Amino acid sequence: MSDAVxxxxxxxxxxILERLKALLRLPSVSADPAYAAGMAATREFLMxxxxxAGLADVRLLDGGGQPAVTAAWTGAPGRPTLIIYSHxxxxxxxxxxxxxxxxxxxxxxxxxxxxxxxxxxxGSTLIxxxxxxxxxxxxxxxxxxxxxxxxxxxxxxxxxxxxxxxxRDALAADAVLSADGGRASTRLPTxxxxxxxxxxxxxxxxxxxxxxxxxxxxxxxxxxIHELARLLATFHDEEGRIAVPxxxxxxAPIGARERADAAALGLDEAAFxxxxxxxxxxxxxxxxxxxxxxxxSIEVNGMWGGYxxxxxxxxxxxxxxxxxxxxxxxxxxxxxxxxxxxxxxxxRAPEGVTLHFEAMGGGTPAFTLAEGHPLLVAAERVIxxxxxxxxxxxxxxxxxxxxxxxxxxxxxxxxxxxxxxxDEDIHAPxxxxxxSSLEEGLGAWPLLLTELGTMEPAAFRAGAGGAQAERAxxxxxx
Amino acid sequence: MSDAVxxxxxxxxxxILERLKALLRLPSVSADPAYAAGMAATREFLMxxxxxAGLADVRLLDGGGQPAVTAAWTGAPGRPTLIIYSHxxxxxxxxxxxxxxxxxxxxxxxxxxxxxxxxxxxGSTLIxxxxxxxxxxxxxxxxxxxxxxxxxxxxxxxxxxxxxxxxRDALAADAVLSADGGRASTRLPTxxxxxxxxxxxxxxxxxxxxxxxxxxxxxxxxxxIHELARLLATFHDEEGRIAVPxxxxxxAPIGARERADAAALGLDEAAFxxxxxxxxxxxxxxxxxxxxxxxxSIEVNGMWGGYxxxxxxxxxxxxxxxxxxxxxxxxxxxxxxxxxxxxxxxxRAPEGVTLHFEAMGGGTPAFTLAEGHPLLVAAERVIxxxxxxxxxxxxxxxxxxxxxxxxxxxxxxxxxxxxxxxDEDIHAPxxxxxxSSLEEGLGAWPLLLTELGTMEPAAFRAGAGGAQAERAxxxxxx
Numbered sequence: 007m008s009d010a011v012x013x014x015x016x017x018x019x020x021x022i023l024e025r026l027k028a029l030l031r032l033p034s035v036s037a038d039p040a041y042a043a044g045m046a047a048t049r050e051f052l053m054x055x056x057x058x059a060g061l062a063d064v065r066l067l068d069g070g071g072q073p074a075v076t077a078a079w080t081g082a083p084g085r086p087t088l089i090i091y092s093h094x095x096x097x098x099x100x101x102x103x104x105x106x107x108x109x110x111x112x113x114x115x116x117x118x119x120x121x122x123x124x125x126x127x128x129g130s131t132l133i134x135x136x137x138x139x140x141x142x143x144x145x146x147x148x149x150x151x152x153x154x155x156x157x158x159x160x161x162x163x164x165x166x167x168x169x170x171x172x173x174r175d176a177l178a179a180d181a182v183l184s185a186d187g188g189r190a191s192t193r194l195p196t197x198x199x200x201x202x203x204x205x206x207x208x209x210x211x212x213x214x215x216x217x218x219x220x221x222x223x224x225x226x227x228x229x230x231i232h233e234l235a236r237l238l239a240t241f242h243d244e245e246g247r248i249a250v251p252x253x254x255x256x257x258a259p260i261g262a263r264e265r266a267d268a269a270a271l272g273l274d275e276a277a278f279x280x281x282x283x284x285x286x287x288x289x290x291x292x293x294x295x296x297x298x299x300x301x302x303s304i305e306v307n308g309m310w311g312g313y314x315x316x317x318x319x320x321x322x323x324x325x326x327x328x329x330x331x332x333x334x335x336x337x338x339x340x341x342x343x344x345x346x347x348x349x350x351x352x353x354r355a356p357e358g359v360t361l362h363f364e365a366m367g368g369g370t371p372a373f374t375l376a377e378g379h380p381l382l383v384a385a386e387r388v389i390x391x392x393x394x395x396x397x398x399x400x401x402x403x404x405x406x407x408x409x410x411x412x413x414x415x416x417x418x419x420x421x422x423x424x425x426x427x428x429d430e431d432i433h434a435p436x437x438x439x440x441x442s443s444l445e446e447g448l449g450a451w452p453l454l455l456t457e458l459g460t461m462e463p464a465a466f467r468a469g470a471g472g473a474q475a476e477r478a479x480x481x482x483x484x
Numbered sequence: 485m486s487d488a489v490x491x492x493x494x495x496x497x498x499x500i501l502e503r504l505k506a507l508l509r510l511p512s513v514s515a516d517p518a519y520a521a522g523m524a525a526t527r528e529f530l531m532x533x534x535x536x537a538g539l540a541d542v543r544l545l546d547g548g549g550q551p552a553v554t555a556a557w558t559g560a561p562g563r564p565t566l567i568i569y570s571h572x573x574x575x576x577x578x579x580x581x582x583x584x585x586x587x588x589x590x591x592x593x594x595x596x597x598x599x600x601x602x603x604x605x606x607g608s609t610l611i612x613x614x615x616x617x618x619x620x621x622x623x624x625x626x627x628x629x630x631x632x633x634x635x636x637x638x639x640x641x642x643x644x645x646x647x648x649x650x651x652r653d654a655l656a657a658d659a660v661l662s663a664d665g666g667r668a669s670t671r672l673p674t675x676x677x678x679x680x681x682x683x684x685x686x687x688x689x690x691x692x693x694x695x696x697x698x699x700x701x702x703x704x705x706x707x708x709i710h711e712l713a714r715l716l717a718t719f720h721d722e723e724g725r726i727a728v729p730x731x732x733x734x735x736a737p738i739g740a741r742e743r744a745d746a747a748a749l750g751l752d753e754a755a756f757x758x759x760x761x762x763x764x765x766x767x768x769x770x771x772x773x774x775x776x777x778x779x780x781s782i783e784v785n786g787m788w789g790g791y792x793x794x795x796x797x798x799x800x801x802x803x804x805x806x807x808x809x810x811x812x813x814x815x816x817x818x819x820x821x822x823x824x825x826x827x828x829x830x831x832r833a834p835e836g837v838t839l840h841f842e843a844m845g846g847g848t849p850a851f852t853l854a855e856g857h858p859l860l861v862a863a864e865r866v867i868x869x870x871x872x873x874x875x876x877x878x879x880x881x882x883x884x885x886x887x888x889x890x891x892x893x894x895x896x897x898x899x900x901x902x903x904x905x906x907d908e909d910i911h912a913p914x915x916x917x918x919x920s921s922l923e924e925g926l927g928a929w930p931l932l933l934t935e936l937g938t939m940e941p942a943a944f945r946a947g948a949g950g951a952q953a954e955r956a957x958x959x960x961x962x
Contacts, residue, residue, distance in 0.1 A: 216760065284693075284836060306713075308797070
C-alpha cells in the first residue's frame, strides 16, 4: 500500500506545495510576544488540515506556555503507536534587511522555497501530515499515530515537560518519529543517531549605578562593556578550545565507532568553510564533523551595551548584556555546565563588577539512539531503498529537547526523520527548503510507516531499555 | 551698571525659569535624524529671543550640517568683541525607561530642574543670552558680542570648521566666551583652564558571510562577538592603564603646576566613587582628578552583535560592532591615536577576522588656556568677587572642540564660563541643573562682561600668541 500512497502524494505535489506556502505565510515566532496572532493562526491552520485528513481528537494541549497541537488515529489495533513530533514555531526573522524576499512571503527560486521556517521545520512537518492524510484517504495507516506539534522548540521548549505531564493520555505510544532533525549531508544518505544538548545563560554585568559621561568619568571608572568583553574573551583559547575550567569534565569519551561514523560523512572541510566565508577554527584535536556533533560549544548569541543608535554618544556604560547558549556533548549535564560557566565568570569578575545570571528555559542533555534499535533498523532500510545506498550514521549538532525529554518522562525513543539539508540557512536570513526534499520526504515517509507497521510494539520498548539513557533537566539557575 | 543688570536679572528669575522650561521642552537631539523637527524648533526659539532682546543680524549659518544660530550687538566701538559660544543640541535621551520624569518635560524637584539638556547646556546658554538682553534693555553692553550657537556639539562638531570658514564675517572678534564647560567642583569655586580632546572610531568585525545556526556551526566557526570581545579586552591592563602600544607616546609630560592644581580641587575619591556606585579603577600612578583631566581614556560607548531581542535565538553571529571614543590629554594628535588604535586592532585580529573602521567626525586635540591670559584674569576676579574665594584652576575631562578650532582657525582663545556642576548626570538619564546655578550665573555673567569691557581688545590677541597652541584636526580615517 505504501507505494500507492507515495504515488498519490507525488501526484498531488503541487497542491501540497501550495499548502506549504500557506503555512509559511503564517509568522509563528515563539520568541517574541508580538507574533502571538501568527502563532494562533498557525495552530488553526494545522488543526484544520488534521481534521480534514480524518484524524480524531484534534485539539490544543495546554502546558502553561504556547499550546501544542495534537491529533490521533488509532485504527490499527495491535500495531505500534507512534508519536509524530514536530514544532510549528520558527526563529525570529531579523535582521530583516538581509532577506532577498520577505521572510513570511514564500518565494520559489531555483528549485528552492525561501521563507522563515521553510527548512526549520514546516517543510518536513507537512511531509509527515500529508503522508498520514494519504494513508487515511486510502483506507488506513499501517501504524497508529498521535501528532504532537509543539510551539516552543525555538525557545528551548520551556513548557514541554508540563505538556507531557498534563497530557499523558494524548501521548500513549511505543516510540516517537520526529519530523525535526534534518539530514547531515547534501551528498550522502544519512540516518540520525543523536543530537547535542543545550543549556542557556543570560548575563548582565554592572559597574556603576548609572550610565556616565565619558568626559567626566572616562579613565577612572570601569566600563561595563570592557568588563564583559574581558570575561567573554576567556571562553576559548587562541585555537578555539573551550578554556573554561571543568567545562569538559563530564563529556563522555568519544569512541572509535563515533569517530568512524563522523569520518564516513566525508565532510569537505575546505568547502564547508568556503561556503560560509569563514576561516577554520576549533579544537585542533578533532575533525570539523566531530567538533560540530560530538564536542560541546559555547556561543554568545547576542551582546549589547551602551549606545547603539544612530550617530555617536560619549557615554560610559554601566551595564552590558550577553545571551549565551552552550551545545552539549554526550554525557554532559546542562545544570552542571551552566553552574560551571557562572563560577568561571564570577571567579574572573574583578571587585566592583557585579554579575546577574538568568537561565532561560530548562537545559537539555545530548541524545543518542542505541545501536540495533528498531527505529534505527527501519530507518536504515527505508533510506537504503529510496536512495539505493546504505545510510551513514550521523549525529546532528543541533538540539532536539523532545528526544531527551520523551526518553526521560515516557521511556520512549525518538527517530529523527526530517528532510532539511544542512546548508539551508536556518536561524538566519534567506532560510530555504529544497523542493526536491519535499518530493523525497513524500516518498520515504510512507515506506517508513509501512516498515514500522511490520514490527512488534514491544520491540520499541525493549530497545529503549538498552539505550544510553541520559537524564534531561529543566532546572534553571536562580 | 553690572550690579543694576544683575539685580534686574534676579528680579525676573521666574520669567527666565519659564523660558528655560520652554527651551527644554524642545527635543534638540543632533545624533538622530528623527529629531529634525526638534532641532528646527530650538533654532526658532533662540532666534526669536535674540531678536526680541534687540540683537542684530539674527540668522542661521549654514555649514553643511545642522545650522548654527548667530546674532550680534556691536554698539561698543573700541571695546573688545566677544564671541559667546554655546550649543543648542543635546544628547539622545535613551534609555528612556530609566528617567523618573520624561526627558523633554522639564520637572522641578528639590531645587533642581530635570530634563535632557538642562545641565548640558541649555541652562548656561540661557544665562548668557539673558545677561546680554538685560544689558541691552539697560542701554547697552560693556563689550561687543557675537552669539554663535552650534547644533552639532554632541556629535563631535563635524561641520564646525566649514561654518567658520564660510562665515568669518559673523565671527570677527577678540576672544570667545563659552557657556559650555561647567564647573569642576560642587564645593569650590573653579575656573576652567583646559579640556581633554576627543577622537572617535567605529569598528565592525566580521567572521563569516552570514549569521549561522549555532547547532550546525557551533564549535567550528569563529563567533564575531567573541572575537570583538577579545580585541576590546586588550585596551587596558588589569589595573586600568591603557595597554595599547604607542597610544601614550605623544602625551605631554604632566607638570608640577598641573598636578598641584589637580590636587587643589581636593576631590574626595571615596565620595566620588560612592556617588556613582562604582569601584576605584584607573592608572594607579595618578590621582582620580589627574586621570579624569590630564590622562587620555578609551571608552567603548556602545557594542552590539547577534540577537538582542526578546527571548533567545541560537545564532552564531557573523558581525559585531563597537562605537569607540577616546579622550585625549595635552599634546595628543587625534588622527595619530585613531591610527594607533586601528593598528593595534589589526595586529591582534586573527586570520579569518575582518575589520572595518569608520571615524565619525573630526578629532579634537586637548585645549589649554595659558597662564596670565586676560580671559583667565577676568574670570578669576569675577569668581573671587561672587564667591568670596579665589577660584581653583581646573581642567575638564570633557571636550570643547570649538576651543581648539577657534584657536587654530581664528587665533582666538576661549574662556569656559558655564554653570553646570559635575554631578548633574549629563549624557545619562535624569540629567538636571541646579536652580541655584541659574541664580549664580545670572549674577556672574554681568560682572564678567563688565570686567572684560575694561580691557583692551589687543590684550586678548597678545595672550593668544603666548598660549600653548595645539593643532586641531578633522581628518577622518578612510
